[in-house]
Amino acid sequence: MRRLRGIVTMAAGVLLLAASGAIVSAPVAAEAALESTGWWYKPNQVPNNLAVPPAPPGVPSDGLFISADPSGPFGVGAVRYLAYGAGTLTLDFAPEGNNGIPSIAACVALTQWDGASAGRWEGQPIYDCARQSDGAVSEDGSEMTWQLDPTMQRVAGVYDIVLAPVGPVPFTASFSAPRDSNLTTDGSGAPEAVPASAEAYEPTESVPSGGDFVPYDTTFPVLDESRTAAPETITPTAPPTSTPRIVAPIVPAVANPLALPDDRNERLAAMFGLGLLLLGAWWFGGRTVRAPRLLGSVAGRAHAMQLDLAEVTEAPVRGVGRFSRPRP
Numbered sequence: 001m002r003r004l005r006g007i008v009t010m011a012a013g014v015l016l017l018a019a020s021g022a023i024v025s026a027p028v029a030a031e032a033a034l035e036s037t038g039w040w041y042k043p044n045q046v047p048n049n050l051a052v053p054p055a056p057p058g059v060p061s062d063g064l065f066i067s068a069d070p071s072g073p074f075g076v077g078a079v080r081y082l083a084y085g086a087g088t089l090t091l092d093f094a095p096e097g098n099n100g101i102p103s104i105a106a107c108v109a110l111t112q113w114d115g116a117s118a119g120r121w122e123g124q125p126i127y128d129c130a131r132q133s134d135g136a137v138s139e140d141g142s143e144m145t146w147q148l149d150p151t152m153q154r155v156a157g158v159y160d161i162v163l164a165p166v167g168p169v170p171f172t173a174s175f176s177a178p179r180d181s182n183l184t185t186d187g188s189g190a191p192e193a194v195p196a197s198a199e200a201y202e203p204t205e206s207v208p209s210g211g212d213f214v215p216y217d218t219t220f221p222v223l224d225e226s227r228t229a230a231p232e233t234i235t236p237t238a239p240p241t242s243t244p245r246i247v248a249p250i251v252p253a254v255a256n257p258l259a260l261p262d263d264r265n266e267r268l269a270a271m272f273g274l275g276l277l278l279l280g281a282w283w284f285g286g287r288t289v290r291a292p293r294l295l296g297s298v299a300g301r302a303h304a305m306q307l308d309l310a311e312v313t314e315a316p317v318r319g320v321g322r323f324s325r326p327r328p
Helices: 002-025 264-285 296-305
Strands: 033-041 064-069 072-082 087-092 104-109 117-119 127-134 143-148 158-165 171-175 183-185
Touching: 033 064, 064 158, 072 171, 087 158, 104 143, 127 143, 127 158, 143 158
Parallel strands: 033 117
Antiparallel strands: 033 072, 064 072, 064 171, 072 158, 087 143, 087 183, 104 127, 104 158
16 A cells, blocks of 8 residues: 555656646747838829828728739838747738738848838838748638748847738738737847846955965055155256358359340341331332233223224124124
């Protein structure tokens, strides 16, 4: 009987230890904080002075809309969480606004972005899908999940994720508003918290036993006043009376280096040439201007006009047809 009781007690202890080990080894989900959400709409590319196109039907006011058409992405969303470690992002589909089979990848945002709802298309963040995580739809079709890895954090402790459509098949997907509970992580890699009431370290004067530790001497030495006395006054010496001078050859200065030499004969020759020019101008200016001399046929007609018309006799007309003319 005692032996049976001991076996039962041992079995109960083993089961208790196993249960406690299972409880300790069970992972505990870490808290994540949602910082911002937004989505951008391709039809919203009109100028600012025109009306913004309305959002697609069925999209919640604070939700997300992700879509693709035959030309490519039609709607892009983004979420920013403050969390550490690997985790799972889960978003619930909205009751309306879902068509086709969604193919959405979680990519890393490369640029800063502000929250928006049906924002302008050029305002969407630039993203990198080299480390993407493909979303998986649940069996009941009510939600979509993405597995996030710490390598997808652009900054330590920040998941800046862009939900972009991938693949050639068009679809539309509307999601309910994301919450803090939509992202669960294991919290690995989080920095250790520093206690607020940390006491300052105070060194002790006691030397630990069994060691060669020698405490540093923190007393300041006493200064020798004789060495810090003011120095004796030093009388400056007068500068030498004679200062060295640089001797250079004296070069005579030229008053006007461009002046021409003064020669009397050259001046007389210049005056004589000027007189000849004036005399020639007076001579040619006083002569009578003759009429121009005509040359060639012009000279013959001019001579014929000076003849007396009474003395001119008509010549007989000779010739046939167009060759007929007065011929003397």
